Amino acid sequence: MITFESVSKSYPGGTRAVDELNLEIATGSFTVLVGPSGCGKTTSMRMINRMVTPSSGRVLIDGQDVSGIRAVTLRLGIGYVLQNAGLFPHRTVLDNVGTVQRLLGLNKAQARAKAYEALERVGLDASLALRYPAQLSGGQQQRVGVARALAADPPILLMDEPFSAVDPIVRLELQQEVQRLQAEIKKTIVMVTHDIDEALTLGDKIAVLAPGGVLQQYADPLSILTRPATNFVSSLVSKDRGFRALSFESLTGLSTTELPAPDTAGRIHLPTLGNGFSAEINHDAATVCWSDGVTVRSAPQPIIRPGDSLRTGLDAVLASPSSAALLADHDGNIGSYFTLADLQPLLSKATRVSS
Amino acid sequence: MINDMLSYLGDAANWTGTAGIPARLGEHLWYSFLAVLAASIIAVPLGVFIGHTGVGKVILVSASNVLRALPSLGIMTLLVLLMGVGLLPPVIALVLIAVPPILAGVYAGVANVEPAVVDAARAIGMKDSRIILQVELPLALPLILGGLRGAILQVIATATIAAYVNLGGLGRYIFDGLALYDYGQVLVGAVLVTALALVLDGLLALLARVLSPDRRLVSR
Numbered sequence: 001m002i003t004f005e006s007v008s009k010s011y012p013g014g015t016r017a018v019d020e021l022n023l024e025i026a027t028g029s030f031t032v033l034v035g036p037s038g039c040g041k042t043t044s045m046r047m048i049n050r051m052v053t054p055s056s057g058r059v060l061i062d063g064q065d066v067s068g069i070r071a072v073t074l075r076l077g078i079g080y081v082l083q084n085a086g087l088f089p090h091r092t093v094l095d096n097v098g099t100v101q102r103l104l105g106l107n108k109a110q111a112r113a114k115a116y117e118a119l120e121r122v123g124l125d126a127s128l129a130l131r132y133p134a135q136l137s138g139g140q141q142q143r144v145g146v147a148r149a150l151a152a153d154p155p156i157l158l159m160d161e162p163f164s165a166v167d168p169i170v171r172l173e174l175q176q177e178v179q180r181l182q183a184e185i186k187k188t189i190v191m192v193t194h195d196i197d198e199a200l201t202l203g204d205k206i207a208v209l210a211p212g213g214v215l216q217q218y219a220d221p222l223s224i225l226t227r228p229a230t231n232f233v234s235s236l237v238s239k240d241r242g243f244r245a246l247s248f249e250s251l252t253g254l255s256t257t258e259l260p261a262p263d264t265a266g267r268i269h270l271p272t273l274g275n276g277f278s279a280e281i282n283h284d285a286a287t288v289c290w291s292d293g294v295t296v297r298s299a300p301q302p303i304i305r306p307g308d309s310l311r312t313g314l315d316a317v318l319a320s321p322s323s324a325a326l327l328a329d330h331d332g333n334i335g336s337y338f339t340l341a342d343l344q345p346l347l348s349k350a351t352r353v354s355s
Numbered sequence: 356m357i358n359d360m361l362s363y364l365g366d367a368a369n370w371t372g373t374a375g376i377p378a379r380l381g382e383h384l385w386y387s388f389l390a391v392l393a394a395s396i397i398a399v400p401l402g403v404f405i406g407h408t409g410v411g412k413v414i415l416v417s418a419s420n421v422l423r424a425l426p427s428l429g430i431m432t433l434l435v436l437l438m439g440v441g442l443l444p445p446v447i448a449l450v451l452i453a454v455p456p457i458l459a460g461v462y463a464g465v466a467n468v469e470p471a472v473v474d475a476a477r478a479i480g481m482k483d484s485r486i487i488l489q490v491e492l493p494l495a496l497p498l499i500l501g502g503l504r505g506a507i508l509q510v511i512a513t514a515t516i517a518a519y520v521n522l523g524g525l526g527r528y529i530f531d532g533l534a535l536y537d538y539g540q541v542l543v544g545a546v547l548v549t550a551l552a553l554v555l556d557g558l559l560a561l562l563a564r565v566l567s568p569d570r571r572l573v574s575r
Contacts, residue, residue, distance in 0.1 A: 051478055075481035090493045103480050149477070300512025 001027050002048055002156070002188065007057030007212070009043055017043045018213035021057070025205070027155075029181055030189045032203035034196055034236075040213030041192045045158055048190065050076045053125075061156070079149030081156040084165050085141040088131040093119070093144050094129040100152040118151035119144075123177060139170035146178070150185070155167075156160070159191040163198065171276060174204060200244060202227065208233050222248040242351075246311035249350045254313070254343070256327055256336035267291075268323070270337070277322040281334055290322045294326050303328055310346055317343060356401075359539020360546065368381035373528070380551065382523035386408045390449030394506060397501075398454045402461025406495070407487055418551070419455040427452055427513050435520050452513055455504040460502015464495025500563040507559065511552045515544065520556060525551070 100113035228234035287300035316325035434444035444461030528544030
C-alpha cells in the first residue's frame with residue numbers, strides 16, 4: 001500500500017505543483033494518475049521514490065515514511081520506466097537491463113542471466129541483447145526500459161508517460177503487453193499519463209488531477225466515465241463518453257439466433273440477412289469471412305466471446321458487412337449470431353445506467 | 356637557410372649525446388607530459404564537479420578566460436625570479452595554459468549528457484559517484500579527449516619556452532640559433548616542434564576514434 005498523507009509541493013516563487021493530496025494506492029493495483037501538463041501528476045509519482053521531496057505531508061509505503069529510507073535503497077526496490085526509455089546509450093541492451101542487479105551486488109554473469117529472462121518477459125528477442133539502444137526502434141527501446149525496471153523483480157513499478165513517445169500502433173501493442181504482464185506478475189503499478197483513453201484502458205483505479213495539483217476524483221474507470229465528480233472530470237471524459245462506457249457493460253442477456261448447419265463446402269448460408277450472406281469460419285484464428293453470394297469476400301472479422309464487452313459486440317456488428325456478428329459459447333463452439341436489433345435492449349439498459 | 360637546416364639535420368653528430376635531437380625531443384616530451392598530467396589532476400575533478408552539480412559555471416568561464424589571456428613567457432620569467440631556475444617555473448606556466456581546454460572539455464562533456472539519462476540513472480538507484488563514473492564520464496569521453504588534445508597541442512608548442520630559462524627541449528635550437536644568428540638552427544627547432552605536434556595530434560585523433568565508435572553515438 002502506498003499512502004499520500006496531505007502531500008503538497010510548492011516551488012520557490014509560489015508555484016503550487018501538488019495541493020493537499022490524499023491517496024491510498026492498494027498493493028497489486030494498477031493506478032493511473034491522469035491530467036493535463038502542470039497538474040503535478042509526475043511530481044506526485046516521483047515522491048514515491050524520493051526523486052521529489054514534498055514541501056509538506058508524508059508519503060508512506062506499507063506504513064513506512066519514505067523520507068526515513070535511504071534514497072538509493074528505496075529506489076533499488078522500485079522499478080522506474082521513463083518517457084523516452086532513458087536507456088544508457090553507451091551500454092548494450094543486456095547491460096542496460098542488468099543495471100539494477102549489478103547495483104544490488106550480483107556479478108556480471110548473474111546479472112546477464114537475469115537480464116535475458118527480463119527481455120524474454122517483455123517479448124524482446126535475445127538477438128537484440130548485444131545491440132546498443134540507438135540501434136533499436138522507439139517501441140523496442142521502451143520495452144527495454146520496462147525490462148530494466150522489472151529485471152530485479154521490484155514490488156512497485158512507476159511509469160512516467162511510458163507510451164507517449166511511440167506511434168499509435170506500437171502504443172496499443174505496448175499497452176496490451178503491459179496488461180498481459182500485470183496479469184502475470186501483479187505488481188503495484190503507478191503510471192502517469194495525459195491520455196484519458198490510456199488511463200481508462202489500463203487503470204484499475206484512476207486519479208484525475210487538475211492544474212495546480214488538485215485531486216478531482218479517485219475512482220475506478222467506470223465511475224470516472226459515468227459519474228464524473230467535477231466539471232473538470234466530465235470535460236476530460238466527454239469525448240466518446242457514451243461509447244466508452246459500453247466497455248464496462250457485458251453481453252449478458254443477449255438474445256441470439258442459432259446458426260444453421262454448414263453446407264458441404266463449410267459455408268453457412270444465412271438468407272435472412274439480405275443479399276444472401278454466407279459465413280466462412282476459420283476456427284484456428286477465431287475469425288469469420290462474409291460473402292454476399294457471388295463476388296465479395298470480406299476481410300476476417302472477429303468472433304465475439306461471452307466475456308466480451310457490449311462495446312466490442314457493437315463494434316463487431318457495425319464493422320460486419322452482413323450487420324451480424326457470430327458468438328461463441330463458453331466452450332468455444334460457434335453456434336449463434338446476433339444483429340443490431342438483438343443489441344438494442346442491452347444498449348437501452350446501458351443508457352439508463354449511465355444517465 | 357633551408358640548406359643550413361638540412362645540413363644540420365643531416366649531420367650525424369647532431370643526433371647523439373645529451374644535446375642531440377633525440378635527447379632534446381625526450382626533454383620536450385617530458386616537460387609536456389608533466390604539465391598535462393598536473394593540469395589533468397587539477398582540471399578533470401573540477402570539470403566533473405562543475406558539470407555534475409552546475410555549481411560555479413560563471414566562475415569557470417571567467418577564470419578560463421583569465422588563464423587563456425596570461426602570457427606564458429611572462430609568467431615563467433616571473434616564477435623564475437621568485438623561485439629561481441629549475442623545472443618548476445616552465446612546468447607551472449605550461450599547466451596554466453593546459454588547464455582551460457581540459458576543464459572546458461570535461462565540463463562540457465559532463466554537462467551535455469542527456470538529462471533524461473542522468474535522471475534515469477538516479478531513479479533506478481545509482482548514487483552520485485556511480486552516476487559520474489558509470490554514466491557521465493563514459494558519455495563525456497569524446498569531448499574530454501577533444502579538450503585533452505587541444506591542451507597537448509598547446510603545451511607542445513609552448514614548451515619551447517623552457518629553453519629560455521636554460522632548460523632543454525626543442526626550444527633550445529630556437530633560442531641558441533637566435534643568439535648565434537644561426538637561422539638554420541632556429542628552423543630546425545621550429546620544424547621539429549611542428550612535426551611533433553602533428554604526429555601527436557594524429558595519434559590522439561586515432562585514439563578518440565577507437566574509444567568512441569559510431570555505434571555508441573545516440574542517433575534519435
